[in-house]
Amino acid sequence: MLRWITAGESHGRELLAVLEGLPAGIPIALDEVQADLARRKLGHGRGGRMKFEQDELTLSSGVRHGFTIGSPLGIRIQNTEWPKWTEVMSPAPVDAEVFTTGRGTPLTRPRPGHADLVGMQKYGFTEARPALERASARETAARVALGAVAKKFLAELGIRTVSHTVSMGEVSLPVDAAWPVPEDVDRLDADPVRCIDPETSARMVARIDEIRKSGDTLGGVTEVLVYGLPPGLGSYVHWDRRLDSRLAGALMGIQAIKSVEVGDGLEATKRPGTVAHDPLYKVDGAIHRSSERAGGIEGGMTTGGILRVRTGMKPIATVPKALHTVDVATGKNATAHHQRSDVTAVPASGVVAEAMVALILADAVVEKFGGDSLREVQRNLRSYLDNIPESLRTDSALVNAETVTGDIDDTPMGDSLSEWRV
Numbered sequence: 133m134l135r136w137i138t139a140g141e142s143h144g145r146e147l148l149a150v151l152e153g154l155p156a157g158i159p160i161a162l163d164e165v166q167a168d169l170a171r172r173k174l175g176h177g178r179g180g181r182m183k184f185e186q187d188e189l190t191l192s193s194g195v196r197h198g199f200t201i202g203s204p205l206g207i208r209i210q211n212t213e214w215p216k217w218t219e220v221m222s223p224a225p226v227d228a229e230v231f232t233t234g235r236g237t238p239l240t241r242p243r244p245g246h247a248d249l250v251g252m253q254k255y256g257f258t259e260a261r262p263a264l265e266r267a268s269a270r271e272t273a274a275r276v277a278l279g280a281v282a283k284k285f286l287a288e289l290g291i292r293t294v295s296h297t298v299s300m301g302e303v304s305l306p307v308d309a310a311w312p313v314p315e316d317v318d319r320l321d322a323d324p325v326r327c328i329d330p331e332t333s334a335r336m337v338a339r340i341d342e343i344r345k346s347g348d349t350l351g352g353v354t355e356v357l358v359y360g361l362p363p364g365l366g367s368y369v370h371w372d373r374r375l376d377s378r379l380a381g382a383l384m385g386i387q388a389i390k391s392v393e394v395g396d397g398l399e400a401t402k403r404p405g406t407v408a409h410d411p412l413y414k415v416d417g418a419i420h421r422s423s424e425r426a427g428g429i430e431g432g433m434t435t436g437g438i439l440r441v442r443t444g445m446k447p448i449a450t451v452p453k454a455l456h457t458v459d460v461a462t463g464k465n466a467t468a469h470h471q472r473s474d475v476t477a478v479p480a481s482g483v484v485a486e487a488m489v490a491l492i493l494a495d496a497v498v499e500k501f502g503g504d505s506l507r508e509v510q511r512n513l514r515s516y517l518d519n520i521p522e523s524l525r526t527d528s529a530l531v532n533a534e535t536v537t538g539d540i541d542d543t544p545m546g547d548s549l550s551e552w553r554v
């Protein structure tokens with residue numbers, strides 16, 4: 133089992149992350165983890181902090197001479213602005229009253245759409261600072277660092293991820309646009325909104341500029357695709373072992389994510405069954421599918437095809453044209469407090485989603501193939517694939533159903549199935 137945990141406030145000293153359960157022998161280079169952190173800061177529409185935040189990374193434990201050693205992997209990411217925040221965020225005791233009121237200007241006008249108000253109610257604060265500090269998506273830097281390590285592990289097994297932006301507000305990628313492949317990662321990262329189609333990207337950028345000028349914010353949808361997965365990660369036997377359940381939980385755990393779709397998702401709910409699934413065909417000695425509508429998961433398990441999941445992000449809640457709220461210090465109607473903020477973080481949310489998907493898949497790999505060293509995992513994976521009987525072997529290459537020839541056996545199956553037919 134793989135376990136991970138993060139700690140750290142947005143304007144605290146640093147973020148901490150621990151990943152436990154990885155096999156030994158995975159090559160980890162600091163600059164590769166750092167590169168993933170840099171990808172998360174990209175994207176047209178991000179705010180001032182992303183320009184100067186350095187994401188100063190330290191690998192504190194679990195890696196020796198460039199390889200994991202099987203012990204918990206510890207990561208620290210220092211916050212560049214800490215010197216400016218040492219007093220407001222100081223862990224040193226001041227006096228009893230400061231526990232609830234804090235130092236610095238008290239934030240008593242909670243922002244709708246944030247953890248501000250309920251955080252105060254739940255934890256007993258009289259201002260929003262102690263709640264918003266941890267609710268902030270600054271924490272996603274720690275998850276992306278862990279995800280970078282998980283991706284290195286998966287890459288050693290031939291499993292590769294890519295993510296891209298599907299829609300920005302009402303501007304969407306055409307439905308027939310080709311899916312990105314891992315070779316597109318650099319091109320996507322170089323695009324201002326991480327969109328595969330230049331024409332749609334330009335429209336998304338223009339929409340962000342328009343929204344910024346009007347003092348508003350935008351949400352959107354990103355998609356993660358994973359190539360090279362074996363069939364059988366996850367399981368149908370129990371709800372919490374289903375891979376789609378685990379992915380959805382992890383993705384919904386990203387700040388501001390409000391929907392998760394697997395494969396054709398909601399689109400598929402509008403279609404009849406004949407055009408909603410992925411029929412099977414035997415061609416040249418292997419079973420092929422003719423479509424990838426299910427998103428590479430059937431019965432809570434990977435099919436061996438391309439895994440495809442989408443996450444929908446709500447618009448940033450710190451709206452410059454401030455939303456209506458109540459000042460809880462005076463009891464009067466007011467406008468929410470506003471500080472520097474992103475206009476949109478949809479492109480960054482795709483990079484975070486990629487990290488969460490990689491962590492869940494790495495966990496599922498450890499569960500299925502076990503192993504204390506990378507070599508052992510690789511051996512177990514090979515042996516599993518080699519032992520799938522000839523008659524059940526699948527090939528992830530799609531076939532064109534119209535070109536499949538030969539007789540179709542449509543006689544009813546044995547007694548047990550025909551009994552259902554009543």
Ligand SMILES: Cc1cc2nc3c(=O)[nH]c(=O)nc-3n(C[C@H](O)[C@H](O)[C@H](O)COP(=O)(O)O)c2cc1C
Nearest residue numbers: 245246267268269387388389449450473474477480
């Ligand atoms: C990468 C990323 C960056 C974000 N940046 C901001 C931001 O600059 N300002 C803001 O108000 N919310 C930002 N958010 C969203 C808030 O953290 C989120 O809306 C808040 O935690 C409440 O959302 P929830 O109800 O889903 O928890 C960001 C989210 C992500 C994933």
Ligand SMILES: C=C(O[C@@H]1CC(C(=O)O)=C[C@@H](OP(=O)(O)O)[C@H]1O)C(=O)O
Nearest residue numbers: 179181182267268269270273472473474
């Ligand atoms: C710091 C990051 O994102 C932050 C997420 C965030 C929020 O409210 O979620 C608010 C902003 O922070 P600040 O209030 O300090 O400007 C973003 O910059 C980051 O992604 O590394």
